[in-house]
Amino acid sequence: MSARDGVEMTLCPDGPILVRGAAHIVTSDGRTVARNRPTVALCRCGGSAIKPFCDGTHKVNGFTTSDGIEVSDTTVDD
């Protein structure tokens, strides 16, 4: 889990991106998207009815993520 001052985004296998920390989510014309909770899940399967947030639809539409993520050898502090 992220350091207090930073933003951490977790790539959930076959699922959303969890965003923790003080990230501003903005629309393409610069308006801020309301966040209802400190940790949010962003849709990446494209099927959510509440985009940009996840509603669990990836579990029933066959969405998968690739396993071949290139990682650096540094890890974030817990």
Added chain:
Amino acid sequence: MSSATLSIQRPAAGSRLPLPAARGPLSEQVLGTLAAGGPGTAVLPSAAGIDPTSDLVADEDVQLTLFCLQELHYRGLEDVDDAWEWDVSAIALRRDLEDAFEAHLRGRVTVPDVVATTADDVARVLFGMTASSGGPSLARFVARKASLAQLREVLVHKSVYQLKEADPHTWAIPRLTGRAKAAAVEIQADEYGGGHLASMHSELFRRTLRALDLDDHYGAYVDAVPAVTLATSTFMSLAGLNRRLRGAITGHLAAFEMTSSIPSRQYADGMRRLGLGEDATGYFDEHVEADAVHEQIAGRDLAGGLVEAEPHLLGDVLFGAGACLLLDDLAAARHLAAFDAGTSSLREVAA
């Protein structure tokens, strides 16, 4: 604050569980004894001989008695002395009933035979278990064809747990460490609205009840629900109250969250189909978004984090998840059968 103020221990009206009506000889004796006076004047009976192979999920007398004994650890019961909470005969009886119920469930729950050592492995297994639960769905029924009366019954069943939503899993927090503890706090804080009263999920549920002209007082409908509805709660409490079952309570929470976001959308859709507004659907709309977050944290960081720290708990994590799914399926099958037959899913309660 004056000492006189401190000495007043009576909670606000309606915050305790109203004393339920007995459903058999055990609950009759136990509730009668609890209401007759404080411990020391009498002791509760033993239930050591209870048969764990009988259908304890459907046993009205056993489930109600266990529910009331566990309630001593939550808000307490109206007209019952708080000192009963740690009375040795009350603890002994609760343990007899919990041991039998746990043994019964362990004999009924099927757990996948898998090896999972990393948090990602555990999350994958849990997502697999919850996806393959092709059981009956109350949420799908509500979305498509429930009448307003049937919807209200579904909410009555839900109210037994939802008015203390999150509390059974909060017992786990002091029993966890490290990644799993942080995950539990992250989820539970959100369940309690981040400390904002009106956003607390139990408060959102009260708003839904009021929108449907239902009673939003704590425990208002305990007398109306059958054993299987009580069993969904008593299992959570037994897994939460017993530290040795910390694997089971984290597995339960993961399965609960993983079977919530899509059904919550179906409940809200059904309510909109019936012409209900945001005051009714708000609770479910919130759970679509919240539980899509919680299921990721519960599967990977909470249950997965616990298994990474204590690998021997994998079996209990999966048992807790499997018991959650089994009890939900049994409750849904029973309620849907009643609706199919054109009857009520609730117990007949004397007016």
